[in-house]
Amino acid sequence: MYEPKLEFHFEDLAGQRHAARLGLWIFLASELLLFAALFTLYFGYRSQHLAIFHEAVGHNARGLGTINTAVLLLGSTAAAIGVNQLRRGRRRPASLLFAGAALAAAIFLCIKGYEYFEHFREGIRPGGMGAFFDEHPGGGWPIFFTLYFGMTGLHGIHVAVGGGILAWTAWWISKRRVGSSGAYRAEFAALYWHLVDVIWVFLWPMFYLMGSHR
Amino acid sequence: MTPPEAGRRDGTASPSEDDEAAEPTLHLLLVGGAALALVLLSYLLTLLEPGRWSTPAALGIGTTKAVLILWFFMEVHGATTSIRVSLLAALLLVGLLIGLTVTDVGSRVPPPLLPPTQVEGR
Numbered sequence: 180m181y182e183p184k185l186e187f188h189f190e191d192l193a194g195q196r197h198a199a200r201l202g203l204w205i206f207l208a209s210e211l212l213l214f215a216a217l218f219t220l221y222f223g224y225r226s227q228h229l230a231i232f233h234e235a236v237g238h239n240a241r242g243l244g245t246i247n248t249a250v251l252l253l254g255s256t257a258a259a260i261g262v263n264q265l266r267r268g269r270r271r272p273a274s275l276l277f278a279g280a281a282l283a284a285a286i287f288l289c290i291k292g293y294e295y296f297e298h299f300r301e302g303i304r305p306g307g308m309g310a311f312f313d314e315h316p317g318g319g320w321p322i323f324f325t326l327y328f329g330m331t332g333l334h335g336i337h338v339a340v341g342g343g344i345l346a347w348t349a350w351w352i353s354k355r356r357v358g359s360s361g362a363y364r365a366e367f368a369a370l371y372w373h374l375v376d377v378i379w380v381f382l383w384p385m386f387y388l389m390g391s392h393r
Numbered sequence: 394m395t396p397p398e399a400g401r402r403d404g405t406a407s408p409s410e411d412d413e414a415a416e417p418t419l420h421l422l423l424v425g426g427a428a429l430a431l432v433l434l435s436y437l438l439t440l441l442e443p444g445r446w447s448t449p450a451a452l453g454i455g456t457t458k459a460v461l462i463l464w465f466f467m468e469v470h471g472a473t474t475s476i477r478v479s480l481l482a483a484l485l486l487v488g489l490l491i492g493l494t495v496t497d498v499g500s501r502v503p504p505p506l507l508p509p510t511q512v513e514g515r
Contacts, residue, residue: 197473204476208483215487222491223498245436249429252458256425259466260418373467380458384451388439 181355183364196363203367207374210337214378217330221385224326228319235323236390238303240294244387247290248379251338254283255376258345258369265362270352277349277365280372284342291335298324305329327386334378341372416465424465428458 189195225232261276302310305328307321348368351357357365435454443450463469469480 197475201473201475201479204472204479208479211483212486212490215490218487219491219494222495226495226499241436241439245432248432252425252428252432255462255466256421256428259421259425263416263418263421370467373462377459377462380455380462381452384435384448384455388435388451389448391442 181357181361183361192360199367200363203370207370210374211378214330214333217326217333218381218385221326221330224319224322228317228322231317231319232323233390235320236386236388238301239327239387240297241387243290243294244383247287248383250283250287250290251376251379254280254287254345255373257283258372262362262366262369265352265357265365266359268359270357273365274349274353277345277352277368280369281342281346281349284338284345284372287338288335288342291331291338295328330382331386334375334382337375337378341368341375344368345372416468421465424461428461431458431461 183192183195185192186195189198257276258280261273261280264276265273298304299309302312303324305325307325312321345368348365352365355361431454435451438450438454439447463480469477472480
């Protein structure tokens with residue numbers, strides 16, 4: 180049975196848990212600031228190329244984006260309930276729920292990969308490269324799609340990392356027989372995943388909803 | 394000397410072993426369901442093509458979902474003051490960054506983010 184080890188520089192486990200949790204929150208806040216810089220770029224350029232951004236949104240698959248949003252939210256719900264189950268000492272459902280959240284990450288990446296494939300087929304590539312931009316000469320088109328690939332790509336890397344952490348946590352709970360005292364470590368995996376979800380909650384309207392559709 | 398495995402260094406039990414009280418599972422399911430309902434609402438609103446309201450509606454619903462996730466799934470409702478302060482500081486900086494940049498870009502003449510024009514003779 181796994182029991183968290185009390186490190187020498189902490190008085191008790193409660194203090195150790197709080198320090199670890201605060202450290203993770205500061206890391207999450209720094210992640211938020213990283214994406215905030217990209218959100219700023221998006222809204223800055225959107226204010227300059229409003230008509231093109233409005234039209235460009237219509238070139239993204241709104242249905243697939245919506246399915247991906249639901250997939251991420253289901254994964255988040257599974258991770259939150261997984262932590263909850265572990266706190267009650269229910270190891271097996273917790274492990275399964277974390278595995279389910281990792282599966283949600285894999286499904287999200289598959290759908291996103293398919294979307295990228297469709298864009299490449301249409302001649303839409305990052306940096307304004309591809310035949311699509313010959314037919315759509317306005318300066319806002321390459322900016323929109325470069326931001327799209329950059330921001331969803333960076334988010335996709337976070338999904339891949341988060342999915343890996345969730346899968347490892349599912350394995351760890353099951354293999355190390357983690358009980359309620361170790362739940363706070365599983366909570367960190369879930370917290371990271373929730374942040375990935377929060378970022379997507381804003382990327383989805385920015386690239387799929389705030390415009391006109393074909 | 395090996396440190397004790399759990400509890401306090403003096404061997405007494407830590408008073409906060411159960412400081413993370415488990416939320417009822419039903420609550421979390423309800424929050425997840427509410428967030429999914431908001432996704433559906435966002436999607437249906439775009440089908441109605443609300444025109445100039447599409448951006449505030451989409452961002453407003455997105456913010457509601459984010460608050461639900463932060464408050465319930467990330468447990469900000471039970472977080473310590475230090476965690477709440479770090480989150481508030483991050484949100485304040487995000488607001489300042491986006492707000493000041495958009496105000497600057499939107500109010501400058503000529504607009505600063507347009508592609509550079511080709512110079513004659515080059």
